[in-house]
Amino acid sequence: MTDNFLEPQSLGVPCPRCQRDLQLKKGRYGLFVGCSGYPECDYMTAADFDPGTDVSCPSCQQGKLVQKTSRFGHSFYACDGYPACKFSVPLPPVAESCPTCNYPLLLRKRTTAGERLVCGNSECDYKSEIR
Template sequence: MSDNFLEPQSLGVPCPRCQRELQLKKGRYGLFVGCSGYPDCDYMTAADFDPGTDVPCPACASGKLVQKTSRYGHSFYACDAYPTCKFSVPLPPVAESCPKCEFPILLRKKTAAGERLICGNSDCDFKSEIR
C-alpha cells in the first residue's frame, strides 16, 4: 500500500450535522468515516455502516437495533439511541415475540446442528426447534 492510503480520502457526501464533506479515515481500530471539520464537528461512523435491522429496541421502544463491532472485533447488536438506551444483545435479533414469556425479540443462534431461535430475555429458557 502507498502512503496516500493513510491520508483522509474525500467521499463527496455531506456531513449530516454540519454539511461539510465526509472523509474515509484510518484510525487505531481500522477504517472509519468522519467529518472533514474535525474538531469543530466530531461526527463519525463505521466505514461499513449498516443502517440497522428494523428490529425495534425492546428496552426503550424508540430506537432500532443496529450491528456494531467491539474493540476486540466481535459483532453485537445495540440500540441506536446509545447513550440514552444501553440495551444490547450478542446475537442477530428477529422481530418475533417469544411464545413462552412474550419478550418482543428472539435471537438467531447458529450451532453445529443447525439454526434455532432463542429468547432475548436472559430469564427465559425458550429455544425453538433446529431448522
C-alpha cells in the same frame, strides 16, 4: 501480495470541512470514512454499511437496534438511543416475539448443528428447532 481492500479507497465525495476527497479507510476498530487531507484536516465519520435493523428496542420502545463493534472487534447490537438506553444483545436480533414468554425479541444463534432462534429474555429458555 498486496490487499487493495486495506489501502484507502476514494469515495468521490468532498470533505465537508476542507473540500478534499473523502476516503474509505480501515482502522484499528474497523472501517471508517476519513478526509484524504489528514493530518491537516481530521474529519472522520463512521462507515455505515449496516446502519441498523428494523427491530425496535424492547427496553425503551423508541430506538432501533443497530450493529456496533466493541473495542475487541466483536459485533453486538445496541439501542441507537444510547446513552439514555443501554440495552444491548450479543446476537443478531429478529423482530418476532417469544412463543413461551411473549418477549418481543428473538436472537439468531448459529451453532455447528445449524441455526436456531433463542429468546432474548435471559429468564426464558425458549429455543426453536434447528433449521
